[in-house]
Amino acid sequence: MCAAAARWLRLHLGRRGQILLILGLGKICWGVGFIVTPQQDPAGLGLLTDRCSLSSWAWLWIIAGVVTATSAFLRIGRDGAGFLAALVPPSVWAIAYLSAVLTGEYARGGFVALWYLTSHVGVICWASTVPEYSVPPPPRRARKGKAP
Template sequence: MIVDPPQTAGLGLLTRIAPLHCWAWLWVIAGVVTMASAFLQVGRDRFGFVAALVPPSVWAIAYLAAVMAGEYSRGAYVAIWYLTSHVGVIMWAATVPEHSVPKPPSARRAEGG
């Protein structure tokens, strides 16, 4: 990544605001929030799903903006890829029912159950 950085074609909207390495922190921070949310109780992990949606949504918007501006015609395919393989899958995963693991029998007895 340092010796041969990735191409920024289609990311002009983002690189006009900040260098690409700064945008990488968006992915890192979202990943940390998402990972931390995985350890929360069932039903309290919604912030993890929201955080996971942000980076691929931002990238999809940047590629769509590049297509509309005429800067990167192949950006439509990349935007569709981000919207389906990232955003769509995360939104689907957010709808999958979760079930809490019951407490061990000894813990229930101690509580009077």
């Protein structure tokens, strides 16, 4: 049953849809994690927590994840909103960590920001440019029959 569902998803989503679904589910889980087990003093996120609680910011991850995962089921060319939604939370987190470095609040924040920019933003930007079928289909074999 699970194998059949996975096969159906793989065939109907395509490569771009698969990555959108994975990214979306990951963002939802990340956001839910902030709500279920809130951090008391999240190092480097002062720019965000000065404006509202971290559990409120978790909803940014969750909403972006829902938009991203939902976009996985759209046709190619209409899935751009999913990639854009996927970019927002890690970009906001990277800005917060860069701000923490500049203000001296969190010296390690520069490395964390680079991690968000490369492993999240960079991968999402790359995935958004991957064509659905970059490998040409195999050539068709000649049919047997009469020549014209």
